[in-house]
Amino acid sequence: MRLRALAALGVACAAALSACAADAAEGDTLTVLAAASLAEVLEPIAASFEDEHPGVDVIASYAGSSDLAAQILEGAPADVFASADEATMDKVADLVTGTPVVFATNTLTIAVPSGNPAVVATLADLADPGIVSVICAPQVPCGTATASLAALAGVTLTPASEEANVTDVLGKVASGQADAGIVYVTDVARSEGVEAVPIEGAEAVVNRYPAAALASSDTPELATAFVDHLSGEAAREALAAAGFGIP
Amino acid sequence: MSGPRWLVPLALLGALLVAAPLVGLMARASWGELWTLITAPESLEALALSLRTAVASTALVIVLGVPLGFALRAVHGRVRAALRAVLLAPLVLPPVVGGLALLYAFGRRGLIGAPLEDAGISVAYTTAAVVLAQTFVAMPFMVVSIESALAARGERREAIAATLGASRTRILARITLPALGPALATGAVLAFARALGEFGATLTFAGSLAGVTRTAPLEIYLARETDPDAAVALSLVLLVVAVAVVAIAYRPAAMRGVR
Amino acid sequence: MRLEARVAVLARGVDATVSVGAGRTLAVLGPNGAGKSTVLEALADVTRPDRASVTLDGRELAGPRRRTAVPARRRGIVLLSQDDALFPMSVLDNVAFGPRSARRGDALAIAREQLARVGCEDLAERRPGELSGGQARRVAIARALAAEPRVLLLDEPFAGLDVEAASSIRALLRTLLADVTTVLTTHDALDAHTLADDVAVMESGRVVEHGTAADVLARPRTRFAARMAGRVLIEGTMRGGRLALDGGSSVPVEGGPGAGSRAAIAVHPAAIPVALDSPARAGAHAWVIDEVLALEPRGDHVRAHGAVVSADVDPALAATLAVGTRLWCGVPRGMPAYAL
Numbered sequence A: 001m002r003l004r005a006l007a008a009l010g011v012a013c014a015a016a017l018s019a020c021a022a023d024a025a026e027g028d029t030l031t032v033l034a035a036a037s038l039a040e041v042l043e044p045i046a047a048s049f050e051d052e053h054p055g056v057d058v059i060a061s062y063a064g065s066s067d068l069a070a071q072i073l074e075g076a077p078a079d080v081f082a083s084a085d086e087a088t089m090d091k092v093a094d095l096v097t098g099t100p101v102v103f104a105t106n107t108l109t110i111a112v113p114s115g116n117p118a119v120v121a122t123l124a125d126l127a128d129p130g131i132v133s134v135i136c137a138p139q140v141p142c143g144t145a146t147a148s149l150a151a152l153a154g155v156t157l158t159p160a161s162e163e164a165n166v167t168d169v170l171g172k173v174a175s176g177q178a179d180a181g182i183v184y185v186t187d188v189a190r191s192e193g194v195e196a197v198p199i200e201g202a203e204a205v206v207n208r209y210p211a212a213a214l215a216s217s218d219t220p221e222l223a224t225a226f227v228d229h230l231s232g233e234a235a236r237e238a239l240a241a242a243g244f245g246i247p
Numbered sequence B: 001m002s003g004p005r006w007l008v009p010l011a012l013l014g015a016l017l018v019a020a021p022l023v024g025l026m027a028r029a030s031w032g033e034l035w036t037l038i039t040a041p042e043s044l045e046a047l048a049l050s051l052r053t054a055v056a057s058t059a060l061v062i063v064l065g066v067p068l069g070f071a072l073r074a075v076h077g078r079v080r081a082a083l084r085a086v087l088l089a090p091l092v093l094p095p096v097v098g099g100l101a102l103l104y105a106f107g108r109r110g111l112i113g114a115p116l117e118d119a120g121i122s123v124a125y126t127t128a129a130v131v132l133a134q135t136f137v138a139m140p141f142m143v144v145s146i147e148s149a150l151a152a153r154g155e156r157r158e159a160i161a162a163t164l165g166a167s168r169t170r171i172l173a174r175i176t177l178p179a180l181g182p183a184l185a186t187g188a189v190l191a192f193a194r195a196l197g198e199f200g201a202t203l204t205f206a207g208s209l210a211g212v213t214r215t216a217p218l219e220i221y222l223a224r225e226t227d228p229d230a231a232v233a234l235s236l237v238l239l240v241v242a243v244a245v246v247a248i249a250y251r252p253a254a255m256r257g258v259r
Numbered sequence C: 001m002r003l004e005a006r007v008a009v010l011a012r013g014v015d016a017t018v019s020v021g022a023g024r025t026l027a028v029l030g031p032n033g034a035g036k037s038t039v040l041e042a043l044a045d046v047t048r049p050d051r052a053s054v055t056l057d058g059r060e061l062a063g064p065r066r067r068t069a070v071p072a073r074r075r076g077i078v079l080l081s082q083d084d085a086l087f088p089m090s091v092l093d094n095v096a097f098g099p100r101s102a103r104r105g106d107a108l109a110i111a112r113e114q115l116a117r118v119g120c121e122d123l124a125e126r127r128p129g130e131l132s133g134g135q136a137r138r139v140a141i142a143r144a145l146a147a148e149p150r151v152l153l154l155d156e157p158f159a160g161l162d163v164e165a166a167s168s169i170r171a172l173l174r175t176l177l178a179d180v181t182t183v184l185t186t187h188d189a190l191d192a193h194t195l196a197d198d199v200a201v202m203e204s205g206r207v208v209e210h211g212t213a214a215d216v217l218a219r220p221r222t223r224f225a226a227r228m229a230g231r232v233l234i235e236g237t238m239r240g241g242r243l244a245l246d247g248g249s250s251v252p253v254e255g256g257p258g259a260g261s262r263a264a265i266a267v268h269p270a271a272i273p274v275a276l277d278s279p280a281r282a283g284a285h286a287w288v289i290d291e292v293l294a295l296e297p298r299g300d301h302v303r304a305h306g307a308v309v310s311a312d313v314d315p316a317l318a319a320t321l322a323v324g325t326r327l328w329c330g331v332p333r334g335m336p337a338y339a340l
Helices: A004-025 A042-052 A064-075 A084-091 A123-128 A141-153 A166-174 A186-191 A220-230 A235-243 B007-028 B031-038 B039-074 B079-094 B095-106 B114-116 B127-153 B156-163 B167-180 B181-197 B200-207 B216-226 B228-249 C035-046 C091-096 C104-117 C131-147 C163-176 C189-195 C212-220 C223-228
Strands: A029-037 A057-063 A080-081 A096-113 A134-136 A162-163 A180-184 A194-197 A204-212 C003-009 C013-018 C025-029 C051-056 C059-062 C076-080 C152-157 C182-186 C196-205 C204-214 C232-239 C242-245 C250-255 C260-269 C285-298 C301-306 C310-311 C326-332 C333-340
Touching: A029 A042, A029 A064, A029 A162, A029 A220, A042 A057, A042 A220, A042 A235, A042 C003, A042 C260, A057 A064, A064 A080, A064 A084, A064 C091, A080 A220, A084 A096, A084 A204, A096 A141, A096 A166, A096 A186, A096 A220, A096 A235, A096 C232, A123 A141, A123 A180, A134 A141, A134 A166, A141 A180, A141 A204, A162 A166, A166 A194, A166 B039, A180 C326, A186 A194, A194 C326, A204 A220, A204 B031, A220 C301, B007 C051, B031 B039, B031 C223, B039 B079, B039 B127, B039 B181, B039 B216, B039 B228, B079 B127, B095 B114, B095 B127, B095 C333, B127 B181, B127 C013, B156 B167, B156 C035, B156 C076, B167 B181, B181 B228, B200 B216, B216 B228, B216 C035, C003 C035, C013 C035, C013 C182, C013 C196, C025 C035, C025 C189, C035 C076, C035 C152, C035 C182, C076 C131, C091 C104, C091 C131, C091 C212, C104 C131, C189 C212, C196 C212, C204 C212, C204 C223, C223 C232, C232 C250, C242 C260, C250 C260, C250 C285, C260 C326
Parallel strands: A029 A057, A029 A080, A134 A162, A134 A180, C013 C204, C025 C182, C025 C196, C076 C152, C152 C182, C250 C333
Antiparallel strands: A080 A204, A096 A180, A096 A194, A096 A204, C003 C013, C003 C051, C051 C059, C196 C204, C232 C242, C232 C260, C242 C250, C260 C333, C285 C301, C285 C326, C301 C310
């Protein structure tokens, strides 16, 4: 008696789950896993893709590139992966079709609270113990880039905090908890309460955004078409407007 | 007390829901390297910092939370209800909200933080900030524990002690506090666990710098992106602590020295 | 130390006036729920009275204004509650808790001395949970005395004890209370008799009679007080050497006020024989007819309450009685009469 009731429950659950799965696999839906820094710019790009492919619905999911790579490795059903760096794309190299295409670039800048109260002018100012600075931890991509740039400039940074992602760096700058932080140009462009102080020689460390269709996609043609679309005219305009560099 | 039989499958499903993630975490662990991962310098540094700060905040929670529990018993009616709601809020507040609240109070531009900053005292980005954040979220456990223990025991012995000529301080030290021992221990253990697990408020408010503010949960948060195995290993350590703490805090009455 | 007090705790319907002279013992006598414990708690400031006027040797401890009330710990009025309320520490530490302004060593010495007085010196290291009911009560008494009380309040000191423990503690208190100003509560006239100099009878939160133990217990003025004293009050009007009862009969009495005055005799119900039929007009009793209003089972006998008299009846006879049964009751001749 008890077992039968449990079995019935199990069947009900399984039915509910397969219904969800069926929805996600509809032919006219394209799931894009995209780096968090692409969150705003990808909306118009997806819209123009939908215009060009009537009946297609683009669903984008944003998170840190490493998180997304982990999800893909764990078998998340998706069609396209747009990463914020090539190293992360390399981690899922076995699960993509074709060669990843670099569709955007990004460079670092100093972010300061609006009005720049601590009067930060150069990267060297961030070595001043009187200035509270926050950067990305060297373990994460933006931190790696920051470390490279500081090394190139011959500056030893003295951060008050090494954050796990750009969002946490921006949050501390925007709230005035920090006098300065190092983030990507596009991050400043999409944030309120912060302004950019350009870093001389920032172009020496360029971050590349690769995109690729995933091997697990049910609609490989559509996925490839979206990757191509990212390098198209409409996408380039939107990316440039958001502060990205175009390769 | 056993309910109708149809409760059984629901209970099993509930158990599955709770146990599955824990089992999943253990299944994901690379057991062979576990010791190496836990004893890696970054992990040890984070664990040591977590331990230090959690001990400090538990001490603060005892020193401040016990008087708060008494204060809650001293007021009545709506005042008590309102005060309780405020004091217990951190218990149910989303961690990030707690972080924001701390930021606007003790941050560099905060209500209290700004004047402190002008006086040359900087809380942000220090280990003290971590302790502050942990104390904020852990305090309610002690307040609740003390208040309900006080409510349950009445004040008869205290009243009798007063007729014997004892001062309030003497009554507190000799009668009330000893009687509150078990409640104090439970509150302290739960507060310690909560402090050890504190993440949101620390991340928002204290920052993340190895050895200074990067506690174990923050290290997990960081390692999750770059070294998932290390993240899982540290998570297991915290999981073991959590299970141990719950086992102690909710131990059977017989083991609490209750007669 | 003379204690004069009036305390009111409205929530419990208590408004009582009591007084006790220096070194004397007052028994507050009343049934359960009469408010006896409340009076003691209010005197000790363990329960906050709504109104209180308490003076000890002329010094005001509580008056019309709450703010000026002396707090419990400065009153020197020690309450020994029914539950003993021993603290979770050793017996010795319990007793050493009380001594005022004594250093730790002195307090322990006093505690050992008091424990010896109650015969519990060998229990010094025990915890309260390891004591029998009688031992716990003795320790509580030692603790109360060690605090050198100006007034000692004992709430039902024999409640919850078995017969042996109760009688040994009764004997102990008779010696210990000799020179301590004491107020104790009890529902037992015998305790009032053996321990108290004065008695205050409480009914529904009020003190209805207050006087020396001999006076109140032997010459109660109300049916209630008589009942608490274990007697039945037979009221009437003096007619020469007889007491004319309200029912029409009369009984020869000893002494009493002048003719025409209201007077009463207090008789033990057990001393009143009963009969269903008119008994021979002889012997030591004056027989009066009464009607049964209520029958109260009391263990091995039944007390039949009539309009004029109450009498204890053996169960065999009681089985034939019902409310409304007419009964002959033999009131002893020559009982001392007193004015009401």
